[in-house]
Amino acid sequence: MDIFGIPHQALLAQLFLGLVNGSFYALLSLGLAVIFGLLNVINLSHGALYMLGAFLAWMGLSYAGIGYWGMLLLTPILVGVFGIAIERSMLRRLYRLDHLYGMLLMIGLAQALEGLFHSMYGVSGKPYSVPDALQGATDIGFMVLPNYRAWVVAVSLVVCFAIWFVIEKTRLGATLRAGTENPKLVEAFGVNVPLLVTLTYGLGAGLAGLAGVLAAPMVQVSPLMGSNLIVVVFAVVVIGGLSSILGAILTGLGLGVVEALAGVFYPQLSSTMVFIIMAIVLVLRPAGLFGREK
Template sequence: MSTVFGVPVQALLGQLLVGLINGSFYALLSLGLAIIFGLLQVVNFAHGAFYTLGAFAAWFLLTLAGVGYLGALVLAPLAVGLVGALVERTMLKRLGGMDPIYGLLLTFGLALLVQGLLQNQYGSSGQPYEMPSWLSGGYALGFMFLPRYRAWVVGFSVVVCGATWFVIERTRLGATLRAATENPALVQAFGINVPRLVTLTYGVGVALAALAGVLAAPIYRVSPLMGADLIIVVFAVVVIGGMGSILGSILTGFALGLIEGLTKVYYPEASSTVIFAVMALVLLVKPSGLFGRTA
């Protein structure tokens, strides 16, 4: 049996695939965070709570309304995105012009509120979400058995991340959004409703978090704590990629998933901390992040 630095190739490739799956969630979540921070300068600590709400929305749609997985992929992000838009209009908007720390504290409080309410109602063990039958089974790759659903998560995440990057960086709408954050008075003079654009941007970032929650529901139990367990890692991903860098968040999310997978093979004890070690190293070498712009 062939090995790479003493590790069987099958085990190495298997862990790299697992890392790629984790990286899909890191990329989707960090993309939403990067959009909100890059365009609105809001450190959205409630992002993990919106991820959790996305998973719970899918579970509610299935158990209460009989809406299947594909319907939840559309309806759950829309519903949670509307909640995010409401949060921006009623709360975050009032903090405009103030120190960003107030936005962080507000969203942190919202995250604790959502987590506490869900935990009080449903406990900490979580609820199962049935995997769609058309995505059951898997592929025999020789070195491992790849569940079809996990392959779907990776492919779908790549498409969503690529489409989001294209819209923001290569379309007129994206250019308008960027201009509205850099010079809102000028954009407003052209007849564009800047406050509505800000609300839309926050809603889209939140909807991406909810979409990741729907994708996660069949893999993990739908739990009030699922967002809290992930958000710190995702913040580290955003810092490494560069705060506000769309492309940086996507590439760093997938790359750190792979690095985490490699660490589980060669040094399992460090697999839960390797991302933070990479963050510390990057901040020492380039404080603005790998793809961030230097002030």
């Protein structure tokens, strides 16, 4: 059966591809939204942290013989610890200054990381194979579903909604939000607010590292793999609402699908669809689809 002259199998396959891309958008946007929503920091180094996660997975296999499953657990921790070191050593000193200083620091950090890996490994991509357990595809009747891409979607959805639940529906999340809005009051109840801030930044960085590991078997691992993606991810966060965790998740997933559909019906708009939607949303609702109007 054809839909608007396109075979439904091809359309479903394209929709699934959009869902895969949307999963990466959602996971990376979630990290950005967590850091901005709770710390009010626009982390423009997020793409470089995503690249760092992919390179750590590749380096773990190439130099230490640690396979995909081990690095899937280890890499987010390592990138999160790196993020904590950045927050404690540099970013913390800028909280009382204009937000522009923090943004410039993050841009400089991204450039430094990309330059470091560029000098070490060049610009050519490094291959990273799909783990044996997830190779191949499954025929589900109306399409052939690549096992690894299905795994990426499943992991991204579980992680995204688990983080949303913790931040929005638990006492720990309430303490986090209160600590960023009124730190002195929360500290009066014996809560170590600076530690919560540090761990929050580490969580956001770790999510970028996790996305990098998930992406490594699907793309060539290269120093510039995050530089273009971060522009799209930032647009996703703006559309969803800069301080909205749920908005980042749902918008990331939705825009991945919209981008894929645009590639089917009007390919010329595929790469710019996200930015067209961002412009429309900013005109009609500057706070974003899920953001709170002030």
